[in-house]
Amino acid sequence: MSDKIGPDGTPQNAPVIDRRMLEALICPMTQTTLSYDAEAQELVSKVAKMAFPIRNGIPIMLVSEARALD
Incomplete structure (x- = not known):
């Protein structure tokens, strides 16, 4: 697999994510909207x-799997 970044800023080896699905997901802790970080796949x-x-195109919405932001 390649780690090259495409012209739109997304990794070229990243799976295609359905934007409508992402818009329907909310934070399991706060019930607020989420933003998609294509480069980090999060x-x-x-x-x-x-x-x-997001692993292999599947959002992992478990708090235990989430990364804390500073």
């Missing part, structure tokens, strides 16, 4: 200050 909850990983 869904970010600014309110909870957590980032939920």
